[in-house]
Amino acid sequence: MNKLLDVVVIGAGPAGLTCAGVLAAKGRSVRVIDKGRGPGGRLSTRRGSSARLDHGCQFLATDDPRGNEIIHGWDEAGVSGRWSPRMPDGMAPPKFAGDHWRIGIPAMNEVVKHLASDLDVEFGFRAASLSRMDDHWVIEQEGEPNSLAASRVVVAIPAPQAIDLLKPVGFSGITELETAQYDPVWSLMLEGDSLPRLEWDALVPEEEPLGLLAVQSSKPGRSASPAWVGLAT
Numbered sequence: 281m282n283k284l285l286d287v288v289v290i291g292a293g294p295a296g297l298t299c300a301g302v303l304a305a306k307g308r309s310v311r312v313i314d315k316g317r318g319p320g321g322r323l324s325t326r327r328g329s330s331a332r333l334d335h336g337c338q339f340l341a342t343d344d345p346r347g348n349e350i351i352h353g354w355d356e357a358g359v360s361g362r363w364s365p366r367m368p369d370g371m372a373p374p375k376f377a378g379d380h381w382r383i384g385i386p387a388m389n390e391v392v393k394h395l396a397s398d399l400d401v402e403f404g405f406r407a408a409s410l411s412r413m414d415d416h417w418v419i420e421q422e423g424e425p426n427s428l429a430a431s432r433v434v435v436a437i438p439a440p441q442a443i444d445l446l447k448p449v450g451f452s453g454i455t456e457l458e459t460a461q462y463d464p465v466w467s468l469m470l471e472g473d474s475l476p477r478l479e480w481d482a483l484v485p486e487e488e489p490l491g492l493l494a495v496q497s498s499k500p501g502r503s504a505s506p507a508w509v510g511l512a513t
């Protein structure tokens with residue numbers, strides 16, 4: 281068992297890392313853990329043979345002006361920027377809260393790397409269970425005889441996974457978590473010179489099963505090699 285931390289944050293996506301950054305800035309000892317091998321969460325990027333493909337979130341957009349303030353801060357830090365894809369009908373991409381689409385540069389997970397840069401983050405640690413011991417929490421690592429101890433725990437992971445951790449400890453908000461609905465999304469990643477050159481960079485089809493097709497090379501900071509990501513509805 282390691283020393284007692286003030287806070288363990290489970291989940292190194294943008295939510296968990298932002299929370300950890302606020303707590304660390306207030307002088308708390310904070311460790312962030314994530315089951316993944318590296319930073320990204322749903323803002324993940326996969327390296328193909330000649331291009332990087334953002335296979336989760338395609339662009340950052342929020343209807344909340346406070347969210348846009350945070351995204352603009354990432355622009356100033358040089359890890360994000362504006363993406364203005366050409367649409368097939370010649371229309372501009374829709375704005376959210378009056379703002380343009382933003383993306384991580386040179387890849388979507390750059391934003392998450394930036395958020396993690398000054399924090400104590402441990403990857404490859406899947407929280408298997410939480411338990412209460414005396415005045416603190418114990419977070420057990422799946423498949424390892426390893427655990428962390430903290431006065432407080434922040435669970436910043438998708439609801440279906442959070443239920444597994446929080447139900448056994450009698451979390452009072454479990455009903456809200458159980459009623460949250462998540463739809464799985466298939467991501468199709470294509471790359472190579474045989475892909476046709478298109479007259480547009482992003483397509484939002486009106487009919488299922490494709491919800492969005494995004495030409496990765498049209499995003500600023502990407503390689504010019506042809507690469508597309510299609511997200512199912």
Ligand SMILES: Cc1cc2nc3c(=O)[nH]c(=O)nc-3n(C[C@H](O)[C@H](O)[C@H](O)COP(=O)(O)OP(=O)(O)OC[C@H]3O[C@@H](n4cnc5c(N)ncnc54)[C@H](O)[C@@H]3O)c2cc1C
Nearest residue numbers: 291293294295314315321322336337338339341406407437
């Ligand atoms: C296909 C797709 C397309 C999207 N498109 C857009 C878009 O165009 N615009 C937009 O604004 N948003 C989009 N989103 C949504 C956006 O990506 C998410 O809202 C955002 O990434 C959520 O951040 P988060 O920190 O809450 O969770 P996540 O990014 O999911 O981070 C949670 C982290 O928790 C970790 N974790 C889970 N369980 C455990 C455990 N037991 N122990 C340790 N670690 C654990 C995971 O590995 C993950 O890294 C999209 C999402 C998807 C999947």
